[in-house]
Amino acid sequence: MAIISCPFCGQRISDKAAACSKCAGDLSSNTPEQLALIEREKKNRKLQSLMNQSMLSMLLFLGGFGILYWWQPASHSYNQYASNIAIVLGFSWYVVTRARIILLKRK
Numbered sequence: 001m002a003i004i005s006c007p008f009c010g011q012r013i014s015d016k017a018a019a020c021s022k023c024a025g026d027l028s029s030n031t032p033e034q035l036a037l038i039e040r041e042k043k044n045r046k047l048q049s050l051m052n053q054s055m056l057s058m059l060l061f062l063g064g065f066g067i068l069y070w071w072q073p074a075s076h077s078y079n080q081y082a083s084n085i086a087i088v089l090g091f092s093w094y095v096v097t098r099a100r101i102i103l104l105k106r107k
């Protein structure tokens with residue numbers, strides 16, 4: 001017996017169950033191969049969305065530096081705060097997203 005995640009609700013359930021114990025989704029019509037395929041597609045979609053997020057966070061991070069570099073906002077100005085926030089947010093978002101990608105790939 002293996003533990004899979006339900007293709008309907010994503011909860012961890014047994015692959016031998018005929019129906020999901022959490023959402024009562026019908027699993028009997030799906031072969032293990034189909035379930036594995038659904039699982040893989042789901043994982044790929046999630047990976048794709050995380051990749052997009054890491055691109056966006058990188059843009060935010062670089063955008064923050066871009067503001068500092070090209071506009072050279074006066075210290076304590078709104079633009080300087082905005083660029084600092086963009087740098088910090090972009091960087092933390094990027095780190096978190098990369099960690100989530102690594103975790104997802106390890107699964």
Ligand SMILES: [Zn+2]
Nearest residue numbers: 006009020023
């Ligand atoms: Zn379910």
